[in-house]
Ligand code: ATP
Ligand code: MG
Ligand code: MG
């Protein structure tokens with residue numbers, strides 16, 4: 001992409017409405033524009049990152065054997081009347097009426113709709129286990145939408161639903177989700193810690209929230225500092241193996257780590273030596289639930305088991321805050337000059353800065369570099385505008401691409417360009433070929 005042809009409306013001023021770094025930086029870097037309270041347009045740069053995050057979520061869900069699909073944003077109120085949640089949900093639900101006077105709602109979540117799909121088509125235990133998921137916009141009329149995409153009213157969520165014959169099968173699905181979530185967040189350069197949480201209005205016994213530690217997080221958390229040393233890393237996992245998935249759950253959840261609604265001081269003190277006790281704030285980027293037959297029973301989602309009995313299926317639901325993740329990633333990866341994208345989600349891999357646009361040698365070298373980067377399978381953003389070097393550097397720092405290659409007539413005389421790491425700030429002089437090899 002050439003910057004002269006792109007749409008990157010960066011702001012010079014710091015927007016006064018933004019209270020936290022990620023919100024400020026997303027506005028300044030021209031990633032989003034507020035449409036109304038808690039509702040955003042995703043401008044090209046923001047949209048690129050959103051799509052990359054979605055892609056990682058898709059890949060990791062499908063590795064775990066979960067099946068993608070897509071349900072609509074608008075749902076019929078009748079389904080929610082069946083589960084009893086139409087009245088129970090309260091003012092967070094956006095309700096609308098169509099011209100036939102039918103009650104609809106903009107889905108805040110999809111347990112009812114997926115249960116309806118399941119009961120319409122699945123009748124035998126032989127079709128289980130089954131986990132379906134989608135990535136779709138949700139609407140919750142939050143009392144205090146704030147912090148940009150972090151607490152929006154319209155937001156993008158991955159929500160998955162498992163259908164199983166027994167409690168044990170459903171717990172295997174729960175554990176699969178835990179493992180796949182660990183991998184998902186790590187690929188985005190994030191540490192998200194599973195913490196025991198309260199199940200709230202969805203109900204159920206087992207639930208963990210995934211929290212990214214950050215001072216600006218809205219949740220208060222308590223944990224054993226040892227937990228921050230755990231990483232899933234490159235290890236292989238057989239998702240079919242109950243033992244393997246269970247072992248990961250035990251490894252990542254045996255130490256004390258809880259949100260404030262499940263935290264108990266005395267237990268914290270008993271279980272964790274003082275020097276390892278941490279009290280901090282975190283951003284909830286996902287949650288997994290097991291809730292058994294809470295929806296399958298009232299909605300009649302049953303299967304025939306091997307004895308010929310009709311039994312309600314055991315279910316769980318599992319969410320990832322896809323759009324919130326942009327905020328969380330930026331909270332964890334920025335400095336005074338701007339964003340520092342982890343490689344896994346960066347909108348472009350490398351920025352090319354031409355120090356002297358219009359200089360024949362510099363222009364030619366930039367074109368060649370551009371093509372070489374593309375050939376290496378990466379996406380470059382080439383600043384080909386006739387701006388001062390300082391302004392070009394400031395834009396690159398703000399939008400936070402992991403690498404910048406600076407090309408100028410002086411270096412070219414010696415056959416070199418400058419490669420700079422956004423994260424460390426370190427620069428080195430390399431030939432253009434060496435620079436491309438290093439970023440690839
Ligand atoms: P919160 O406690 O922050 O209100 P929640 O517990 O109500 O979130 P869930 O129902 O667990 O949310 O939804 C799954 C995920 O969707 C959350 O873990 C979070 O990452 C994301 N999410 C929830 N509400 C919002 C929102 N208003 N804006 C952006 N993302 C959200
Ligand atoms: Mg909420
Ligand atoms: Mg919550």
Ligand code: MG
Pocket residue numbers: 209284286287
């Ligand atoms: Mg939650």
